[in-house]
Amino acid sequence: MSTGTFSPKPEQAVDLQRRQILKSSGLAIAFLWLGGTGAASAMISARRQPGDTAAAMADGNPPFAPNAFIRVDSEGPVRLVMPSVEMGQGIYTGCCMLLAEELGVGLDQIKLEHSPPSDELYGIPALGGQITGGSTSTRSTWSVLREAGAVARSMLVSAAAVQWHVDPSTCTVDRGVVHHAPSGRSASFNQLAATAGRLPMPDKVQLTDPKDFKLIGKPIRRVDAADKVKGATQFGIDVRVPGMKVATVMACPTFNGKLASIDDKATRRVPGVVDVLRLDNAVAVVGEHFWAAKKGMEALVIDWNRGENANLTTRQLQDAIADSARNGKGIVARDDGARPQGTLVQSEYQSPMLAHATMEPMNCTVHVTHDRCEIWTGTQVPMRAAQEAAKITGLPAEKVVLHNQYLGGGFGRRLETDWVEQAVALAKQVPYPLKVVWTREEDIRQDHMRPMYHDVISAVVDANGRPAWFGYRTSGGSVLARFAPGAMGKDGLDDDAVECVVELPYDIPKARVEWIRHDMPPGIIVGWWRGVGPTHNLFVVESFLDELAHRANKDPLEFRRSLLQKNARALGVLNLAAEKIGWGAHPLPPRVGRGIALGEPFGSHVCVVVETEVTAQGEVRLRKVVAAIDVGIAVNTSSIEAQVQGGVLFGLSAALYSELTIKHGAVEQGNFNDYRVLRINEAPVVEVHRVVNAEPPGGLGEVGTAIAAPALANAIFAATGVRLYQLPVDRKLLVQNPEALKSVASASAREGSEVA
Amino acid sequence: MLSLSVNGQSYPVDVPDDMPLLWVLRDVIGLTGTKFGCGMAQCGACTVHLDGQAVRSCVLPVEAIGNRAITTIEAVGNTPSGQKIQQAWLEVDVVQCGYCQSGQIMAAAALLARTPQPTDQDIDAAMAGNLCRCATYVRIRAAIKQAATGKAEILQTIGSTPEGAVS
Numbered sequence: 001m002s003t004g005t006f007s008p009k010p011e012q013a014v015d016l017q018r019r020q021i022l023k024s025s026g027l028a029i030a031f032l033w034l035g036g037t038g039a040a041s042a043m044i045s046a047r048r049q050p051g052d053t054a055a056a057m058a059d060g061n062p063p064f065a066p067n068a069f070i071r072v073d074s075e076g077p078v079r080l081v082m083p084s085v086e087m088g089q090g091i092y093t094g095c096c097m098l099l100a101e102e103l104g105v106g107l108d109q110i111k112l113e114h115s116p117p118s119d120e121l122y123g124i125p126a127l128g129g130q131i132t133g134g135s136t137s138t139r140s141t142w143s144v145l146r147e148a149g150a151v152a153r154s155m156l157v158s159a160a161a162v163q164w165h166v167d168p169s170t171c172t173v174d175r176g177v178v179h180h181a182p183s184g185r186s187a188s189f190n191q192l193a194a195t196a197g198r199l200p201m202p203d204k205v206q207l208t209d210p211k212d213f214k215l216i217g218k219p220i221r222r223v224d225a226a227d228k229v230k231g232a233t234q235f236g237i238d239v240r241v242p243g244m245k246v247a248t249v250m251a252c253p254t255f256n257g258k259l260a261s262i263d264d265k266a267t268r269r270v271p272g273v274v275d276v277l278r279l280d281n282a283v284a285v286v287g288e289h290f291w292a293a294k295k296g297m298e299a300l301v302i303d304w305n306r307g308e309n310a311n312l313t314t315r316q317l318q319d320a321i322a323d324s325a326r327n328g329k330g331i332v333a334r335d336d337g338a339r340p341q342g343t344l345v346q347s348e349y350q351s352p353m354l355a356h357a358t359m360e361p362m363n364c365t366v367h368v369t370h371d372r373c374e375i376w377t378g379t380q381v382p383m384r385a386a387q388e389a390a391k392i393t394g395l396p397a398e399k400v401v402l403h404n405q406y407l408g409g410g411f412g413r414r415l416e417t418d419w420v421e422q423a424v425a426l427a428k429q430v431p432y433p434l435k436v437v438w439t440r441e442e443d444i445r446q447d448h449m450r451p452m453y454h455d456v457i458s459a460v461v462d463a464n465g466r467p468a469w470f471g472y473r474t475s476g477g478s479v480l481a482r483f484a485p486g487a488m489g490k491d492g493l494d495d496d497a498v499e500c501v502v503e504l505p506y507d508i509p510k511a512r513v514e515w516i517r518h519d520m521p522p523g524i525i526v527g528w529w530r531g532v533g534p535t536h537n538l539f540v541v542e543s544f545l546d547e548l549a550h551r552a553n554k555d556p557l558e559f560r561r562s563l564l565q566k567n568a569r570a571l572g573v574l575n576l577a578a579e580k581i582g583w584g585a586h587p588l589p590p591r592v593g594r595g596i597a598l599g600e601p602f603g604s605h606v607c608v609v610v611e612t613e614v615t616a617q618g619e620v621r622l623r624k625v626v627a628a629i630d631v632g633i634a635v636n637t638s639s640i641e642a643q644v645q646g647g648v649l650f651g652l653s654a655a656l657y658s659e660l661t662i663k664h665g666a667v668e669q670g671n672f673n674d675y676r677v678l679r680i681n682e683a684p685v686v687e688v689h690r691v692v693n694a695e696p697p698g699g700l701g702e703v704g705t706a707i708a709a710p711a712l713a714n715a716i717f718a719a720t721g722v723r724l725y726q727l728p729v730d731r732k733l734l735v736q737n738p739e740a741l742k743s744v745a746s747a748s749a750r751e752g753s754e755v756a
Numbered sequence: 757m758l759s760l761s762v763n764g765q766s767y768p769v770d771v772p773d774d775m776p777l778l779w780v781l782r783d784v785i786g787l788t789g790t791k792f793g794c795g796m797a798q799c800g801a802c803t804v805h806l807d808g809q810a811v812r813s814c815v816l817p818v819e820a821i822g823n824r825a826i827t828t829i830e831a832v833g834n835t836p837s838g839q840k841i842q843q844a845w846l847e848v849d850v851v852q853c854g855y856c857q858s859g860q861i862m863a864a865a866a867l868l869a870r871t872p873q874p875t876d877q878d879i880d881a882a883m884a885g886n887l888c889r890c891a892t893y894v895r896i897r898a899a900i901k902q903a904a905t906g907k908a909e910i911l912q913t914i915g916s917t918p919e920g921a922v923s
Contacts, residue, residue: 291776408791638849645895
């Protein structure tokens with residue numbers, strides 16, 4: 001089934017005193033490949049002692065807490081504190097596997113805890129803080145968590161050995177119990193906790209030999225599934241605090257507009273309405289329950305000062321960004337000198353603004369008192385959220401307590417803190433705990449949207465159509481410039497804007513890559529969206545590579561293969577995907593095509609083949625997807641399958657259906673009726689195959705998303721001969737002939753879903 | 757004062773007649789397993805059963821319920837089809853973020869109760885109203901089939917580990 005073999009590395013001894021600091025290559029935060037198995041840095045460490053403020057707050061003072069991740073009480077399950085947040089990507093299961101493998105407990109013997117806000121204890125070095133994003137969690141914590149588990153096991157074994165007066169090396173650990181076979185003695189971790197807690201940290205620990213792994217590398221079911229199938233998991237929106245009221249909010253629909261005035265007479269007559277609160281740019285109605293708040297909002301007469309964006313349209317933004325891409329002065333990310341002689345080929349591509357549309361709308365519960373601010377929400381950035389709350393309330397940082405929750409989807413939306421800031425600003429006006437819940441319409445219209453992009457891509461090809469030079473001018477807003485201005489490169493380069501382009505997998509000798517920074521008008525805030533820079537760049541690059549292949553009369557697979565002879569890992573996924581779908585083995589029916597796309601985002605290597613039918617009416621019917629991925633060492637192979645399946649479909653969903661458009665300076669879409677996303681009847685089978693090796697772990701959560709759109713566009717070209725230069729897919733371009741449209745009405749009448 | 761029968765228990769509730777069942781469940785009774793996703797029957801996160809039929813509780817005014825029995829995700833495991841679906845969901849390891857999964861499971865349980873051996877087309881028709889942004893659709897389909905047939909669907913399309921074992 002798989003290519004390559006798993007060659008486990010010999011047993012590793014980790015010297016805890018002389019660990020290497022993880023190197024971040026230049027840019028700390030642009031979601032770069034981290035390199036190496038990477039030992040811990042100062043920010044996240046297997047050696048943290050209890051007594052740290054945040055740790056003490058979280059841990060309930062257990063007798064044994066050797067580091068920030070492990071708590072052993074005198075009774076009950078071992079408690080594991082999760083450095084990353086769980087938003088669907090399965091990281092809690094992965095983290096537990098790494099800790100449990102080395103600690104020597106079963107996944108049925110543990111209890112999970114969300115980590116409290118703390119950059120010091122739970123910060124991801126590559127991201128400069130406690131941030132779950134950029135597909136960095138496993139890459140950053142893979143060795144840290146194993147070491148943390150090994151340290152704890154070593155100390156528990158030592159505790160037993162001290163009590164029994166035996167050599168620790170004669171003891172074994174199994175399912176939370178230390179055994180001494182020669183004397184027939186055993187003691188549970190609970191029984192050993194108090195003694196272990198008084199022992200010094202070991203200088204060295206022995207990590208488990210990969211060949212002895214019980215968990216790592218296996219398909220393991222999720223540790224959070226049992227509660228999720230019973231509706232028992234508490235998401236942010238499910239928090240209920242005694243005395244709490246519920247608010248819904250409306251911010252000015254026009255970007256950067258302000259609240260002018262309101263007439264709330266009718267609102268205050270709505271049964272259950274408690275309060276009407278104002279902010280500079282928004283108004284909130286508070287009720288005994290969400291329904292009262294929503295009815296109250298509907299009854300509110302609001303006058304907005306719409307400001308300078310009142311006449312803004314999508315078209316204006318597109319025209320301006322296209323002009324930037326064509327004529328703007330770029331920041332050079334790569335330049336290998338003069339363009340060689342040959343035929344110059346050039347295309348332009350456009351990508352739309354996108355909403356995240358997490359299934360759980362933005363929400364936050366806050367209780368502000370004179371000396372304390374308590375917050376309950378699901379956030380990808382607990383520390384940043386707490387810091388913002390401190391600023392708004394004027395309270396010292398230690399007076400802000402944030403209880404993170406399970407996230408009903410993140411996709412980058414919950415890397416922002418705008419809704420937390422808003423909820424704190426509202427809650428500090430009232431004495432009671434306030435839960436602020438956005439409507440879906442607010443969630444879409446007030447999103448921090450994925451930026452729009454415009455790209456001019458070109459190549460110089462030789463007589464055989466092989467590229468000798470590659471040119472890229474990409475224009476778009478910068479998320480990084482706002483999110484982490486200190487992480488911008490020299491000359492003001494945003495590395496995210498050119499990620500997966502500066503270094504192509506292909507053997508193309510020369511390139512010139514430029515980013516033309518094109519900020520949106522004030523008030524249009526762009527944000528991280530699953531797959532970030534690579535999602536946009538790979539669409540352009542891999543679509544264009546397909547153009548070059550067809551221009552050269554080469555099969556797109558063969559064309560890529562010829563350019564990948566020096567890149568074994570990329571070639572590995574290309575060949576595996578081609579083999580699994582049976583590329584070229586059989587002729588396909590009319591208007592059915594296969595598209596291939598390959599990339600190396602987030603430290604992994606991935607190739608996806610999409611097979612689609614395009615009806616005579618221009619409707620796209622996905623038939624099958626095959627993905628091949630090389631993530632290096634796998635932690636949980638079930639999770640790899642799930643993330644690639646979900647990630648690819650997330651990317652296809654956007655490419656097929658999704659776009660935010662602007663009219664009168666406001667987002668036109670508001671709910672799933674006009675912001676379409678993929679449904680199950682539109683979802684094809686997604687097969688996932690893995691190239692097996694023992695390379696360091698790569699990123700996973702965003703990889704499938706980043707590579708999906710170009711595979712689809714290339715498949716549509718193969719099916720129809722129509723090249724798509726703009727997303728989402730425009731069906732009008734794919735109509736076979738005008739006659740075909742006449743049957744559209746009857747065709748669509750056969751579709752539609754049953755709602756019982 | 758209305759009286760609602762939820763999961764076999766009677767709840768007197770003093771709420772506006774037009775208040776959707778979703779908010780009565782979540783904000784008044786305190787059963788938060790049923791989720792808010794769209795408020796206009798577009799996403800299915802709020803799906804519950806009324807006398808065994810799947811309905812979108814975000815657009816169902818409480819006054820329209822009468823004496824019909826409401827079943828939510830918290831108690832669907834007490835029904836034969838709900839129990840089978842939840843078990844299959846765990847075995848196939850469907851969930852990701854999990855937020856839509858209450859609604860997915862309620863829709864799937866209603867499907868299985870009326871169509872014990874659903875085809876792909878039956879699954880599409882019954883489940884197309886339930887959005888999942890994590891796009892767990894491939895495993896949802898597998899889990900419904902496994903619940904129907906009792907035959908293990910393949911969890912892994914990866915034949916990757918030397919053992920190739922499914923835990």
